[in-house]
Amino acid sequence: xxxxxxxxxxxxxxxxxxxxxxxxxxxxxxxxxxxxxxxxxxxxxxxxxxxxxxxxxxxxxxxxxxxxxxxxxxxxxxxxxxxxxxxxxxxxxxxxxxxxxxxxxxxxxxxxxxxxxxxxxxxxxxxxxxxxxxxxxxxxxxxxxxxxxxxxxxxxxxxxxxxxxxxxxxxxxxxxxxxxxxxxxxxxxxxxxxxxxxxxxxxxxxxxxxxxxxxxxxxxxxxxxxxxxxxxxxxxxxxxxxxxxxxxxxxxxxxxxxxxxxxxxxxxxxxxxxxxxxxxxxxxxxxxxxxxxxxxxxxxxxxxxxxxxxxxxxxxxxxxxxxxxxxxxxxxxxxxxxxxxxxxxxxxxxxxxxxxxxxxxxxxxxxxxxxxxxxxxxxxxxxxxxxxx
Amino acid sequence: xxxxxxxxxxxxxxxxxxxxxxxxxxxxxxxxxxxxxxxxxxxxxxxxxxxxxxxxxxxxxxxxxxxxxxxxxxxxxxxxxxxxxxxxxxxxxxxxxxxxxxxxxxxxxxxxxxxxxxxxxxxxxxxxxxxxxxxxxxxxxxxxxxxxxxxxxxxxxxxxxxxxxxxxxxxxxxxxxxxxxxxxxxxxxxxxxxxxxxxxxxxxxxxxxxxxxxxxxxxxxxxxxxxxxxxxxxxxxxxxxxxxxxxxxxxxxxxxxxxxxxxxxxxxxxxxxxxxxxxxxxxxxxxxxxxxxxxxxxxxxxxxxxxxxxxxxxxxxxxxxxxxxxxxxxxxxxxxxxxxxxxxxxxxxxx
Numbered sequence: 131x132x133x134x135x136x137x138x139x140x141x142x143x144x145x146x147x148x149x150x151x152x153x154x155x156x157x158x159x160x161x162x163x164x165x166x167x168x169x170x171x172x173x174x175x176x177x178x179x180x181x182x183x184x185x186x187x188x189x190x191x192x193x194x195x196x197x198x199x200x201x202x203x204x205x206x207x208x209x210x211x212x213x214x215x216x217x218x219x220x221x222x223x224x225x226x227x228x229x230x231x232x233x234x235x236x237x238x239x240x241x242x243x244x245x246x247x248x249x250x251x252x253x254x255x256x257x258x259x260x261x262x263x264x265x266x267x268x269x270x271x272x273x274x275x276x277x278x279x280x281x282x283x284x285x286x287x288x289x290x291x292x293x294x295x296x297x298x299x300x301x302x303x304x305x306x307x308x309x310x311x312x313x314x315x316x317x318x319x320x321x322x323x324x325x326x327x328x329x330x331x332x333x334x335x336x337x338x339x340x341x342x343x344x345x346x347x348x349x350x351x352x353x354x355x356x357x358x359x360x361x362x363x364x365x366x367x368x369x370x371x372x373x374x375x376x377x378x379x380x381x382x383x384x385x386x387x388x389x390x391x392x393x394x395x396x397x398x399x400x401x402x403x404x405x406x407x408x409x410x411x412x413x414x415x416x417x418x419x420x421x422x423x424x425x426x427x428x429x430x431x432x433x434x435x436x437x438x439x440x441x442x443x444x445x446x447x448x449x450x451x452x453x454x455x456x457x458x459x460x461x462x463x464x465x466x467x468x469x470x471x472x473x474x475x476x477x478x479x480x481x482x483x484x485x486x487x488x489x490x491x492x493x494x495x496x497x498x499x500x501x502x503x504x505x506x507x508x509x510x511x512x513x514x515x516x517x518x519x
Numbered sequence: 520x521x522x523x524x525x526x527x528x529x530x531x532x533x534x535x536x537x538x539x540x541x542x543x544x545x546x547x548x549x550x551x552x553x554x555x556x557x558x559x560x561x562x563x564x565x566x567x568x569x570x571x572x573x574x575x576x577x578x579x580x581x582x583x584x585x586x587x588x589x590x591x592x593x594x595x596x597x598x599x600x601x602x603x604x605x606x607x608x609x610x611x612x613x614x615x616x617x618x619x620x621x622x623x624x625x626x627x628x629x630x631x632x633x634x635x636x637x638x639x640x641x642x643x644x645x646x647x648x649x650x651x652x653x654x655x656x657x658x659x660x661x662x663x664x665x666x667x668x669x670x671x672x673x674x675x676x677x678x679x680x681x682x683x684x685x686x687x688x689x690x691x692x693x694x695x696x697x698x699x700x701x702x703x704x705x706x707x708x709x710x711x712x713x714x715x716x717x718x719x720x721x722x723x724x725x726x727x728x729x730x731x732x733x734x735x736x737x738x739x740x741x742x743x744x745x746x747x748x749x750x751x752x753x754x755x756x757x758x759x760x761x762x763x764x765x766x767x768x769x770x771x772x773x774x775x776x777x778x779x780x781x782x783x784x785x786x787x788x789x790x791x792x793x794x795x796x797x798x799x800x801x802x803x804x805x806x807x808x809x810x811x812x813x814x815x816x817x818x819x820x821x822x823x824x825x826x827x828x829x830x831x832x833x834x835x836x837x838x839x840x841x842x843x844x845x846x847x848x849x850x851x852x853x854x855x856x857x858x859x860x861x862x863x864x865x866x867x868x869x870x
Contacts, residue, residue: 153610156603180613182606187643191599194640197592198567198603204611206603224592330565330588330604332622337583339574339591346580 132310132376139270139302140165142309143209143235143295146277148179149317150233153204153324156184156195160214161247162299163237167209189214193221193232200230200292201338203329205281208232211299212239212246215253219260225292226261227354228338229327231284232292234262235277238399238450239299240485248486249299251399251450254427255459261354263293263361264428268402270307273297275378278312278321283368285324289361296427298400298450300486312376320375358429365426382431383438384423387413391420393502394442394475398424398460399450401489408494419498424460432467439468445475446501448516450483458513476505482516489516531721532558541584542576546750548741548757549573549656552714553627556654556738559721560623560728562587565608567601569628569637570594572663573656594628595636598644598653601626605649623728624651629740630671631661634695645704645733652727652734655697658742666745670695673765674812675805676797678745683800693812701735702771708734709771711779714741715757719768719779726770739766747796759791764817769824776823788813 137145143166147155155174157167173179182199186192192208200206210218215236225232239253240246254264263284267273273295280293297303312320328336342350362382369380386402387409388394397405402423412419422438422445424431439445445468449458456462461479468474478501482489493516504510536557543550553573557564565588568574574591577584592600605624611617626644628637633655641653660678661667668681668690676690683689702709708730712720720738727734741757743750760766763786768779788810792798801809 153614154603154606156599156606180610182610184602184606184647186599186602187639187646191596191602191640191643194592194596194599195603195606198590198600198605199607200603201590201600202565202604202607202611203616204607206607220593221596228592330590331617332563332565332588335586335588337578337585337589340578340580340583341575341591342580350580 132312132316134308134310136306136308138165138304138306139273139297139309140237140304141169142270142274142307142311143277143297144169144173145311146274147207148173149312149314150205150207150278150281150321152179152181152207154182154184154196154199154206155208156186156192156199156206157208158186158189158192158210158214160189160211162239162249162303163209163211163214163235165303166235166237170207189217190221193218193225196232197221197225197228197230200225200232200326201228201330203324203326203331205285205324206230206232207234209235209237211237212241212253215257216241219257222257222260222262224339227350229290229354229357230292231281231290231324231326233277233280233284234292234294235273236294236296237299237303238296246485247299249301249450250484250486251296251459252452254294254296255451255453258428258459261291261358262428263289263291263358263365265293265295265426266399266424267295267297267302268400268423269302270305270309271378273302274309274311275372275376275380278317279368279372279380282321282371283361283365285326286364286368287325287327289357289364290327291358291361296399301400310376316375320371362429362431380425381434382426383434384425385438386421386423388420388422388438390418391442392418393444393446393498394420394422394439395494395498396422396424396445396447396460396464398427401448401450401483404489404491405494407491408498411491411495412498430463430467435464435467436471439475442475444502444505445477446497447477447479448483448489448497449479449481452481452484461513476510478504478510479513480516481513487517493517530718532561534558534562536562536586537577538584538586542579543572544744544750546743546753548714548753549629549658550576551753552656552712552720552738552740555714555717555720556724557587559724560625563621564623564625565604566590566625566627567592567597567604569597569626569632571629571632572658573627573629575663594632596640597626597628597632597637598641598651601651602644602647602649605651624649625654625728626651627654627656629661629663630655630657630659630697631669633657634671634697635669638700642704645701645706645735648732650732652724652736653701654724654736654738656738656740657697658740658745659694660745662742662745671697675801675809677800678797688805689797689800698735698737698771701737702774704733705774706733706735707731707773709736711737711739711766711768713739713757713761713766713768715754715761716768723770745797747799748794752794756791756794759786759794762786763788763791764813765791767817767820769820776820778820778824785813785817
């Protein structure tokens with residue numbers, strides 16, 4: 131049986147990795163992800179986890195070693211943040227294109243410059259097109275759960291894609307929370323051993339990472355995108371099975387008190403928790419306000435989002451990243467997804483929580499008020515920055 | 520030749536693990552070195568290849584020349600990739616998921632992938648002590664992208680990014696000493712080799728693979744396309760590089776330097792330089808400068824050998840006499856006026 135215990139979320143992530151019986155971890159220190167590999171290194175050093183921990187000399191090599199390890203058939207994990215992810219960037223698309231189901235826990239961090247070790251989503255948004263499955267956790271429990279799910283879904287031979295589990299730097303990583311830690315038997319029931327489609331092995335030689343001239347490159351890329359879309363079915367099965375064994379329910383797009391809501395807030399990441407408090411408060415006052423939380427970021431759940439916002443008049447989207455020179459990443463996805471809808475809500479965009487700045491309840495309240503106002507005035511083309519001086 | 524066909528299969532593994540039909544340039548010394556290295560390693564090997572000529576000539580989808588498990592990821596990370604492979608095999612064997620026993624882990628790359636863009640990842644893997652062998656196939660420039668300079672390009676060579684001109688001699692810096700950098704990691708085995716000395720190359724690769732822990736072999740890979748010389752003198756070029764002391768063959772075993780071939784008198788470097796279009800622009804005083812530098816480095820190497828307590832290295836010479844014979848037979852070819860040497864102008868594709 132699971133037991134509920136209070137621990138730092140980074141350590142809960144490490145527990146999930148251990149329970150997944152991971153075989154190789156290659157990681158490089160960077161705030162705020164560092165506690166995850168630190169704890170894993172400790173587990174390996176103590177003999178709690180029979181794995182190889184490779185303390186590489188850079189994040190580029192971390193992801194490269196993960197590619198080698200996964201290609202050799204080992205269950206593989208790494209963790210990073212911000213600049214570390216940027217340094218991995220080149221290898222990220224190789225990992226997904228070679229269909230290697232590496233799991234990466236990403237403690238979201240702002241990008242330099244100015245240097246900021248604190249949280250926002252600039253890091254993951256910069257690699258959103260790398261072909262990885264990407265999910266967002268909002269708290270410790272979700273981080274723990276989604277990591278187990280990530281191994282199961284990514285390694286499924288019908289999927290065979292790497293997975294990023296996002297959890298916000300400091301706001302989630304460094305918080306001590308009560309988390310239900312599953313026991314080994316439950317995890318073993320949920321997560322079968324890794325049986326890759328192809329492995330580097332002298333007994334059956336294969337060539338991996340060939341080069342593709344123009345006559346074949348397009349076909350490989352189209353096939354990859356098709357496979358990523360197809361993976362959604364296995365992802366849903368992964369959630370269903372998770373609920374059966376652990377009793378916690380997940381979906382691509384999750385809503386909170388959204389029934390009959392005229393105004394919907396849409397949030398990705400840990401600020402959903404503050405947003406829920408606001409929705410409770412406004413609902414008590416009798417205002418028809420609800421919340422939409424994006425769990426799955428890639429492949430983007432367009433149809434699920436359409437269903438979730440159907441009937442709403444105003445959709446207020448909060449991004450924790452700027453996409454310089456155009457719409458912020460999440461709102462641009464929302465607009466693209468809802469454009470074909472005959473009757474769609476007015477969409478208002480806010481950016482906030484950059485570089486670790488908090489967004490408090492009263493700022494969420496302002497966002498809703500201001501969002502409704504902008505929608506009514508028909509001024510939803512611009513975005514506003516929360517708490518900017 | 521009859522004798523050769525009788526004895527060669529007994530001396531050399533007849534297995535070919537890089538299949539013919541690949542797209543290497545005519546006269547390529549690098550693919551020859553790869554072929555010998557794979558012969559030395561046998562089938563029990565996993566290879567990680569950096570981006571470069573070898574990956575481009577061998578792995579055009581949907582075909583492959585590799586009969587061993589082979590992975591190409593990127594330009595600068597072959598050492599990190601093989602670190603992952605090695606770690607994975609260790610833990611999988613421990614957990615009973617693969618049969619126990621050693622599989623050679625091989626990482627390979629060109630001089631750019633080794634001494635420039637991949638130096639950090641190589642250094643990291645050597646320092647961490649993974650059980651792997653790194654082979655650098657050094658053709659002394661970025662040949663795959665069309666002959667740009669690398670830190671392994673020798674002084675005076677003409678490349679497309681260090682061209683000679685009114686104000687330039689071409690490559691202005693001295694060739695980076697990768698073998699010394701590898702040896703500075705205090706790894707058990709470092710060697711230099713050249714495909715013009717196949718038995719020596721194979722012996723060194725085998726030795727390097729069998730050593731427990733990291734090993735590094737630096738192979739001079741003659742490149743007629745980039746060096747601009749006739750395609751039928753590849754072997755001779757490698758021998759001239761060794762016999763002139765430009766590329767000495769040696770081993771560093773647990774810190775002890777050992778010369779593979781010693782020569783009572785080195786050939787003048789001019790003999791080597793004059794055959795190559797990339798040095799055609801050099802004036803006599805620049806060639807003298809190169810000669811002085813080579814002499815200095817040779818003495819330095821000899822002193823390292825001496826310091827390690829090896830008074831008289833080498834006996835060898837079956838190998839050393841061979842090139843002399845070749846030279847005698849092909850004298851006319853060696854002294855052929857340089858303007859007649861082929862000057863391939865074809866640019867290779869980008870990486």
